Amino acid sequence: MVRLALACAVALALTACGKQESTPAPETSTPATTDAGMPSRPAPVTPTAEGKFDAAIKAEDFAARLERLASDQFEGRKPGTIGERATTAYIKDQFERIGLKPGNKGSWFQTVPMIQTTLVDAAATTLEVSGAKGKETFAFATDMVVGTLDASAEVDLVDSPIVFVGYGVDAPDWNDYADVDVKGKTVIVLVNDPGWGNQDPDLFKGRTLTYYGRWTYKYEEAARKGAAAAFIVHETPGAGYPFGVVESGWSGPRQSLPPSEEPGPRLTTAGWLTEDAARRLFAAAGADFDALKKSADLRGFKPTVLDAKLGTRYRSTIENSSSENVIGYLPGSTRPDEAIVYTAHWDHLGRNDALEGEDHIYNGAIDNATGVAGIIEIAEAFAAQQPPPQRSIVFNAVTLEESGLLGAAYYVAHPSFPLDKTVANINLDALPVGGPTRNITVIGLGQSELDDYIEEAAAAQGRVISGDEEPEKGFFFRSDHVNFARAGVPALYAAGGLDLVDGGESAGRKAADDYTTNRYHKPGDNYDPNWDYRGVVQDLEALYAVGRRLADETTFPQWKPGADFARPKQP
Missing domain, CATH: 3.50.30.30 (Glucose Oxidase; domain 1)
Incomplete structure (x- = not known):
């Protein structure tokens, strides 16, 4: 959705600091740093050439996928258009290349019926x-x-x-x-x-x-x-x-x-x-x-x-039509019937040739090419992980989020793994690309025990977690994870917060407001090669660390007392 893209709008103006390593993610190419002795803002990232991706979570790999998904070739990723076919084919090819298995009863695709x-x-x-x-x-x-x-x-x-x-x-x-x-x-x-x-x-x-x-x-x-x-x-x-x-x-x-x-x-x-x-x-x-x-x-x-x-x-x-969720998974090594589900919506608003000016395509770089690029990066890390995860890891690029979270709703009604065997949902939507932050914002903080997991991952990076500063806007209900929550599955929706290492909270708030006003759901949400990807790499490593811990446990995280949701009681 929108509020986790907190620092994107002022990325070009900021000089940010480096990142700390998170554990236990695969080794990355970016050294650990601290506020006191950080390098100045790095040179623009050169996206990795197609087919040269690394198993580690890397800025260059993320940028390559982001640039591709937000390109005019994908025509704004509108469901039911040629842009959908290009998008879903690309995601499927990435899943297959990584070594995932088809995640919907032997198919890479889950057809979501829709009325247009x-x-x-x-x-x-x-x-x-x-x-x-x-x-x-x-x-x-x-x-x-x-x-x-x-x-x-x-x-x-x-x-x-x-x-x-x-x-x-x-x-x-x-x-x-x-x-x-x-x-x-x-x-x-x-x-x-x-x-x-x-x-x-x-x-x-x-x-x-x-x-x-x-x-x-x-x-x-x-x-x-x-x-x-x-x-x-x-x-x-x-x-x-x-x-x-x-x-x-x-x-x-x-x-x-x-x-x-x-x-x-x-x-x-x-x-x-x-x-x-x-x-x-x-x-x-x-x-x-x-x-x-x-x-x-x-x-x-x-x-x-x-x-x-x-x-x-x-x-x-x-018109009666359909769109596609794209689903791949890694079978668990010892408890393959239990699953952690990562989600990110691939759809955006397409193109509108009636718009004034030269840009008629809603490319949706932040919302949500970042999330899709993110789950592909995390999938690659899991696929290379040794020993492999004990529980299955599902990667679901869902459709029709912009139309009311429909793709995720359909998946929850027709899950690849039964919901009582679904350990948790980790949702990526509108990741920040404005540099490192001192905090991770957890939308819906206080709802479930997943708070403790992301807090541990953040602490390993020298960061803290914080709640949404604008809870009145209901961001917890505005992305795909809420369908899992309503079905009783604990869900985590988190990414870099407002407290930028360079510029602090004032810069973060300015960036968030600028993005909402000038880019969110507008043709201006375009890929920029000058974004600072060190913060998003931190976020991806933290979300990977949460999934890795969940995959190797035997317990299921629960909702906290007083939460809006609860796991259904087993008969």
């Missing part, structure tokens, strides 16, 4: 609201986005009553839908969890976003309540990304799993509103958006039926 929905003439699509105080028209991309979630080819929503349901949450001791019937109606919901607006530390988990705050949950709950439509009011702090990210994600084809893979109701109409659009909508109904928004953060909140109705009409093309 594309809004026809998005620019002409509008929402019309007629209220007690007037009428308003909302334009696609400028004011809102809209689309169907149940694969309806034609939608004609006429005079749908509008209900404000706060955060749209129905949880123990909190029900935003209390005493209101929203069947066939349009609900307006706020982003994030109850208590977010007034920063109430006693509601839900305070600043830490829970699954109830995820946009996916809000649509699911609205559908369960029978709503005809649901619109989430976007705000950048609460969502964790600007409205432009929402707009780009809803403007082109959107993917979902077939209903057979995701049982339960789906909304016919769903979308997002800007805050300005929400204020205009509420004003047309004679209501004060800001006052009602404040009320949603208070215990005893009651939903409000607005004196307004909404209408929209649009068409979508619906």
